[in-house]
Amino acid sequence: MKLFANLIRDLDSTNKTTAKVAALVDYFNKAPDADKVWAIAILSHRRPPRPVNTTIVRSWAAESANIPLWLFEESYHIVGDLAETIALVVPSSQNSCDKSLSHFIKEIIELKSLDDKEKKTYLVKNWKALAYYESFVFNKLITGSLRIGISQKLMTRSLSISTGLEEDVLAYRLMGNWDPGTTTFHNLIIEQRKSDYVSKPYPFYLAYGLEGKIDELGNVTDWNIEHKWDGIRAQIIVRNQEVFIWSRGEELVTDKYPEFHGMPGNIPDGTVLDGEILAFPNGVIGSFNDLQTRIGRKNISKNLLKKSPVILKVYDLLEWEGIDIRNLSLLKRREQLELLLKNPNVGKLPLYLSENKLLNSWEEVAKERSKSREHRSEGLMLKRKDSPYRVGRKKGDWWKWKVDPLSIDAVLTYAMRGHGRRTNLFTDYTFALWDKDRSELVTFAKAYSGLTDAEFRKVDSWIKKNTLERFGPVRSVTPKLVFEIAFEGVALSKRHKSGIATRFPRILKWRQDKKIEEANSLEDLKMMIPFLDSV
Amino acid sequence: METPLLIFNENGIYCKEANVYLDPWHPVDRAIITHGHADHSRWGNKEYITHTTNVPIIKHRLGEIVVHGKEYNEKFVVNNVTFSLHPAGHIIGSSQVRVEHKGEVWVFTGDYKIENDGVATPYEPVKCHTFITECTFGIPPFKWVPQEQVFKNINQWWANNREEGKTSVLFGYSLGKAQRLLKYLDTSIGKIYTHGAIENMTEVLRPQVLFPPTTLITRDTKKKELIGNIVLAPPSAHGSTWIRKMVPFVTASASGWMAFRGARRRRAIDKGFVLSDHCDWEGLLKAIESTGAEKIIATHGYTEIFSRYLRDQGYDARTEQTQFEGEMNELNTEPEEKPAP
Numbered sequence: 001m002k003l004f005a006n007l008i009r010d011l012d013s014t015n016k017t018t019a020k021v022a023a024l025v026d027y028f029n030k031a032p033d034a035d036k037v038w039a040i041a042i043l044s045h046r047r048p049p050r051p052v053n054t055t056i057v058r059s060w061a062a063e064s065a066n067i068p069l070w071l072f073e074e075s076y077h078i079v080g081d082l083a084e085t086i087a088l089v090v091p092s093s094q095n096s097c098d099k100s101l102s103h104f105i106k107e108i109i110e111l112k113s114l115d116d117k118e119k120k121t122y123l124v125k126n127w128k129a130l131a132y133y134e135s136f137v138f139n140k141l142i143t144g145s146l147r148i149g150i151s152q153k154l155m156t157r158s159l160s161i162s163t164g165l166e167e168d169v170l171a172y173r174l175m176g177n178w179d180p181g182t183t184t185f186h187n188l189i190i191e192q193r194k195s196d197y198v199s200k201p202y203p204f205y206l207a208y209g210l211e212g213k214i215d216e217l218g219n220v221t222d223w224n225i226e227h228k229w230d231g232i233r234a235q236i237i238v239r240n241q242e243v244f245i246w247s248r249g250e251e252l253v254t255d256k257y258p259e260f261h262g263m264p265g266n267i268p269d270g271t272v273l274d275g276e277i278l279a280f281p282n283g284v285i286g287s288f289n290d291l292q293t294r295i296g297r298k299n300i301s302k303n304l305l306k307k308s309p310v311i312l313k314v315y316d317l318l319e320w321e322g323i324d325i326r327n328l329s330l331l332k333r334r335e336q337l338e339l340l341l342k343n344p345n346v347g348k349l350p351l352y353l354s355e356n357k358l359l360n361s362w363e364e365v366a367k368e369r370s371k372s373r374e375h376r377s378e379g380l381m382l383k384r385k386d387s388p389y390r391v392g393r394k395k396g397d398w399w400k401w402k403v404d405p406l407s408i409d410a411v412l413t414y415a416m417r418g419h420g421r422r423t424n425l426f427t428d429y430t431f432a433l434w435d436k437d438r439s440e441l442v443t444f445a446k447a448y449s450g451l452t453d454a455e456f457r458k459v460d461s462w463i464k465k466n467t468l469e470r471f472g473p474v475r476s477v478t479p480k481l482v483f484e485i486a487f488e489g490v491a492l493s494k495r496h497k498s499g500i501a502t503r504f505p506r507i508l509k510w511r512q513d514k515k516i517e518e519a520n521s522l523e524d525l526k527m528m529i530p531f532l533d534s535v
Numbered sequence: 536m537e538t539p540l541l542i543f544n545e546n547g548i549y550c551k552e553a554n555v556y557l558d559p560w561h562p563v564d565r566a567i568i569t570h571g572h573a574d575h576s577r578w579g580n581k582e583y584i585t586h587t588t589n590v591p592i593i594k595h596r597l598g599e600i601v602v603h604g605k606e607y608n609e610k611f612v613v614n615n616v617t618f619s620l621h622p623a624g625h626i627i628g629s630s631q632v633r634v635e636h637k638g639e640v641w642v643f644t645g646d647y648k649i650e651n652d653g654v655a656t657p658y659e660p661v662k663c664h665t666f667i668t669e670c671t672f673g674i675p676p677f678k679w680v681p682q683e684q685v686f687k688n689i690n691q692w693w694a695n696n697r698e699e700g701k702t703s704v705l706f707g708y709s710l711g712k713a714q715r716l717l718k719y720l721d722t723s724i725g726k727i728y729t730h731g732a733i734e735n736m737t738e739v740l741r742p743q744v745l746f747p748p749t750t751l752i753t754r755d756t757k758k759k760e761l762i763g764n765i766v767l768a769p770p771s772a773h774g775s776t777w778i779r780k781m782v783p784f785v786t787a788s789a790s791g792w793m794a795f796r797g798a799r800r801r802r803a804i805d806k807g808f809v810l811s812d813h814c815d816w817e818g819l820l821k822a823i824e825s826t827g828a829e830k831i832i833a834t835h836g837y838t839e840i841f842s843r844y845l846r847d848q849g850y851d852a853r854t855e856q857t858q859f860e861g862e863m864n865e866l867n868t869e870p871e872e873k874p875a876p
């Protein structure tokens with residue numbers, strides 16, 4: 001338990017990825033194989049079931065700490081975490097425990113079938129035998145609340161360093177529903193499989209923001225002009241009758257998007273598509289806000305699939321008939337892609353071509369760009385027709401030409417302390433707009449960037465002098481300051497109090513020239529929503 | 536019924552019989568001061584009485600004041616009321632105040648801890664009938680480990696940071712905590728640098744306690760010379776521009792609040808060491824027991840929970856509102872800030 005508790009402590013005490021990876025590598029180098037499998041499972045949210053009900057655990061903890069239950073509950077209320085409270089109040093051991101993680105897990109799983117008396121004996125014995133932090137981790141396991149997750153990316157990078165295997169191979173091996181109770185480390189990680197190469201993606205080619213003037217790009221007909229879709233950049237691979245979906249963070253997200261699971265059979269093996277996953281409610285492209293309901297979900301219910309379906313806007317073909325065609329020109333690749341998408345078998349799939357806009361002058365291009373919001377796009381992508389598909393971020397062949405952000409004047413209503421070097425200043429702000437009859441301010445967005453350090457200091461000291469109420473770390477302030485808030489997009493949203501969600505809100509300017517009466521209203525914001533009637 | 540020996544009024548803890556206040560929060564004629572922290576020794580009293588070792592501290596903080604120093608256990612009588620100061624073990628010069636009148640004895644602890652930290656004169660229990668105790672950390676989750684262990688961890692942390700080519704920045708209250716840390720830093724690891732607030736306060740205390748040498752960080756201090764060394768800074772320096780000089784640095788805070796994972800995270804501190812100049816839960820209970828008191832009045836901290844527990848245990852316990860802030864300042868780094876009315 002000592003080794004695993006140390007790992008959790010290290011992961012919990014840093015937000016630097018390098019330190020997290022170092023801690024994981026160290027753990028993978030030292031821990032026994034059976035423990036590694038469980039550690040991977042727990043850190044990727046494959047927790048063992050909770051064996052005891054927490055109400056009764058609280059009473060046992062109070063008894064072991066020799067304090068009345070009400071005092072335990074008050075303490076829990078103040079500490080805010082049950083596992084931590086138990087570890088703090090029940091006297092723990094000075095010595096650490098060498099019993100392995102997998103041994104504990106086995107006991108914890110068996111615990112479920114024991115009666116309360118036996119459960120109590122087991123818990124009390126361990127509270128007293130474990131050192132403080134081990135006891136904390138043990139409590140997290142028995143209350144099923146160990147939520148220190150590690151992204152797939154960090155997990156595979158650490159395993160790669162520790163085992164010498166490639167990251168994308170590891171990502172594939174960690175996918176799906178394996179059971180940590182019956183899988184060995186060798187089976188899961190080490191064993192070579194013919195299928196490993198099958199899932200291998202290509203590195204994404206990434207565009208730069210347009211620099212200089214648009215007409216400096218030369219002849220407009222040399223360029224493929226598409227809208228820049230605001231979704232999740234993804235590569236979909238069909239090989240060996242299987243489909244694999246990789247997101248731009250090179251995370252394997254196949255399980256999250258069952259819409260594409262019908263591709264094998266309808267799309268020939270040896271096909272790799274590059275495109276953008278977009279929300280597609282009611283048969284039209286949705287906002288990023290719509291997509292948000294899908295991104296975090298691991299379990300995709302039928303209902304969610306119906307309410308928030310997704311599509312892929314396809315813009316490139318990287319592999320065809322098993323051959324890497326990235327060195328062909330974009331023109332050639334797109335020809336093949338269009339042919340593929342016209343196939344009637346493919347027509348049933350949620351795959352849509354990202355159209356090349358046939359435009360004759362840069363003026364027409366600029367005009368198209370100004371219509372981006374109506375198309376639910378962020379602007380335009382300009383791709384040189386004779387360019388190969390490059391690796392990573394390279395200048396020259398692909399440019400993104402985003403639309404200017406939208407902006408609105410809003411009133412500062414709440415403030416919270418910042419993070420990192422700004423923890424001392426109130427730099428996380430909540431902004432409000434007037435309601436319909438301009439009688440009340442309604443919260444609409446949070447923003448914490450866009451001011452200079454000097455401005456933040458000034459606003460910070462104003463906040464401290466104009467605090468109305470404190471709610472934990474948050475303060476409400478006298479509505480007085482007006483800021484111009486910029487954002488990339490706007491959509492209706494049931495999850496927001498205002499009924500409207502903005503994308504990437506940030507402070508554009510402190511409008512010291514404006515009074516709160518001059519701030520905008522929610523109605524003004526609603527006017528900025530594209531094709532409101534279709535939602 | 537007679538007026539109690541000590542009452543809590545709008546100015547502070549008041550002894551009517553002697554017309555004396557203990558740690559008043561508004562200016563009064565005569566104040567007995569337990570120790571030099573800002574919430575216990577405020578500006579504006581006509582006359583201050585405090586322990587001799589606290590005299591230079593409050594003079595440093597409050598400037599020109601009329602102050603009389605007393606020794607521990609030295610009795611002084613004001614209008615038939617006998618007062619004496621007794622070691623509180625909180626910080627250098629900290630006292631409990633014993634008040635006796637017609638055979639009735641009250642003790643006000645100010646802030647205190649029962650662990651001997653080797654810097655402050657160790658706490659001594661004082662027998663009394665009524666005990667006015669702080670309870671900043673008066674709930675069971677607070678349980679201190681012996682300071683030797685904490686200092687071992689702190690020095691180990693410093694040595695590791697040095698190995699990684701980083702500067703260690705350790706936050707602690709500039710009066711008390713900073714000197715306690717300073718006393719036990721292992722100078723074989725590297726040099727100790729200080730923030731101005733800590734350097735000045737330590738200078739005041741050097742005639743009374745032997746401390747390792749320190750170097751004040753000034754405008755001329757080079758980034759390079761700091762690397763691998765340790766910097767002692769008040770909590771308010773966290774997130775300031777001043778700290779940028781220490782890049783690349785690792786931060787740690789030494790405070791009782793660091794017992795909670797959430798506290799360290801909220802403050803965005805890399806490491807927390809649990810080290811307090813107040814009693815932990817067990818310490819408070821032990822202290823109360825050794826006074827033999829039947830009546831307990833809990834001030835600043837988790838007063839309601841603490842006094843309810845004491846009543847469960849058969850004590851006549853209640854709480855009183857004060858304007859003492861306990862160790863709260865270490866979490867809430869804004870100095871003397873008041874919300875708008």
Ligand SMILES: [Zn+2]
Pocket residue numbers: 570572575625646861
């Ligand atoms: Zn104090």
Ligand SMILES: [Zn+2]
Pocket residue numbers: 574575645646669835859860861862
């Ligand atoms: Zn205090």
